[in-house]
Amino acid sequence: MLHSSMVQFWQPQLSWQRLQHPTLGRQQPEIWICQLETGSNAVSGNKILKLRYTLELALQQKKAGVFTFGGAFSNHLAAVAEACQRLGLTSTAYVRTDKLDSNNPTLAYCAKRGMTLIALDRSSYRQRNDTDFLAQLQQRHPQLMAVPEGGSSLVGAAGIGDINFANTPAGTAGLVCCATASGGTLAGLITNPLMPVDTKVLGLSVVKDSSLPQRIMQLLPAQCSTRQWQLNGDFIGAGYARFDTELLNFCRDMAQQQVFVEPVYTGKALYALVQLVAQQKLSARRISFFHTGGLQGLQGLHYRKLITAADLALLSGSKAD
């Protein structure tokens, strides 16, 4: 059982928005955007679902906290820092960077919530899933539970199964989509027990990673029934976290409609979905798009001068910190 004072925090409010876009004609399928609000930007979207059982396990096992992995602007690290602080757990992060930058808004956010940050150069970071490397870290942190990058474990994916993402206000969706990076969210949709078996699932990749399909398969428990799924990598563009003016303009258009997305995850994936619909590549008449959060990342894009202050304000609504 979760600590009673945390119940509010762990019960996200679900909201649905119908997407309107000039590319989508009248005959096109409906696209519904599903959002999860918790009152915390960092722990919204897929983060709250991937972390809820993971951190509950740490509490049950009477761990002092967790250690995990992420990039210097990682949404996952921000979420872990905040969730652990709220639950009275400690948090430690191995950050993919040569040198920790205390002005980096994501790392500053994490540090403010008590997270211990440890720099890991790129080649060491590549070992983050290796058994021997993890065993060494576990020896270094005997009181902490290891949480993989992105919170993408079997337990993390199980949390995605708590909500019926196909249940739009207009009826059942034949297809549920989400942005895909480490694969835990997609794995959780594939095995989600609340969604109809014939609802299909589509992961819109935001990273170039040929091992992704195999990693997703590893996150599907053997005894679980699975639904039909696909990964689409046609709209990754120049790579993870890279975006062009067309994509940024799309995010700006969305913000004008009160749909707040950023160009690294949700904006890139929603853009991909709109293009696939326009190209008539999807057969479902009603589509659900799981908004996986991540607006805290806009601060980091602004910090690196990849978006302007005006874009930061526009794309985040009031939600970037």
Ligand SMILES: Cc1ncc(COP(=O)(O)O)c(C=O)c1O
């Ligand atoms: C905002 C956002 N959307 C989507 C994803 C992708 O989720 P997953 O890593 O479970 O594939 C992430 C995490 O990396 C994220 O931060």
